[in-house]
Amino acid sequence: KKTKLGYAYFILLSLPFLLIGFIALFHPQVSYKTPLAIWFFVSLALVYFGFSLASIAHNSWGASLTWQRGERARLTATREGCALLGVILAAAIPTLFGLAWLSVLFSVSLLVCAYVLLRYSPKGRHITSSETTTSVFTPLGNRQFLSLLSVFAANGIAAAIPASLFLFFVSDRLQLASYAGLFLVLYFLAAACGLPLWAKLALKFGEAQAWLAAMALALLAFIWAANLVPGSLIGFGFVCIASGVALGADLALPPALLAAVIGAAGHDGHREASYFGIWSWTTKMNLALAAGISLPLLEYLGYTPGQSTTSSSSALVIAYVWLPCLLKCLAMFLLWRAPLKNL
DSSP states (O other), X not given: OOOOOOHHHHHHHHHXXXXXXXXXXXXXXXXXXXXXXXXXXXXXXXXXXXXXHHHXXXXXXXXXXXXXXXXXHHHHHHHHHHHHHXXXXXXXXXXXXXXXXXXXXXXXXXXXXXXXXXXXXXXXXXXXXXXXTSOTTGGGGXXXXXXXXXXXXXXXXXXXXXXXXXXXXXIIISOOGGGHHHHHXXXXXXXXXXXXXXXXXXXXXXXXXXXXXXXXXXXXXXXXXXXXXXXXXXXXXXXXXXXXXXXXXXXXXXXXXHHHHHHHTGGGGGOHHHHHHHHHHHHHHHHHHHXXXXXXXHHHTTOOTTOOOHHXXXXXXXXXXXXXXXXXXXXXXXXXXXXXXXX
């Protein structure tokens, strides 16, 4: 018997994990029976389980709405723009209201936004119980998906490495630690402003070609960053703006391409959750690999946090600039060769 579930079911299922986990994370109740490390681990596990469940369902829901080129890019750009707004608000709340109010405002906004999403959003195709038994590894037999996944992984690690080393580079290479917040604001605002641009370019030229152009922009921005000297406030501001605009493409275009791949798969087109499950896992692995590669490399090159010596500065340029550039070139080559241009 086929029971209609729908992606809304899984978003509703994620809410208790997110609420309990987040509140526990910011309001620990520690005793000799519950060490802080265990409380912290369990709280994070609940938050990330709920987040993974909700994000896979939410992304799959979007992919099920349309597979048309212009619509899928516009949809993902809108969704990621709202996500960037959420990041900015989350960063501003502790400053405006204090850290104690963060969990309260999060809980209220989560419930309100979930209600709006489930009440007013267009309904995607329902999931049936027979479809939930489909192997999560089925997408790995899709050649287009594997090609896209390899590009996404290479480009994701290239983007995550500078994110991991951002404070080191700003503090010890540029000696502009007090401006780190301003640089981040410029970066995320540029990403939000760039989303409509990439949606229009994707409509005209296709997501793959637009994404390739964004990678080239990011590559040029980081090559410029290699030549910056201590105190280059304006120069690094332009780097943040250019790389932020490119980030808009990284946020909007890969999920749109994934929706196209799912649509082109024909009989596999009803397995969005399987595709986005692997996609979500790859996103997390990108972050883990970025830290696992860049931090040991810095140590090997002789970098010591808090020092602005010539050797430390050179090590930061290699890890923050040239390693991501190398990976970005690999991603561009893979995207150029991938069978994705006619989707």
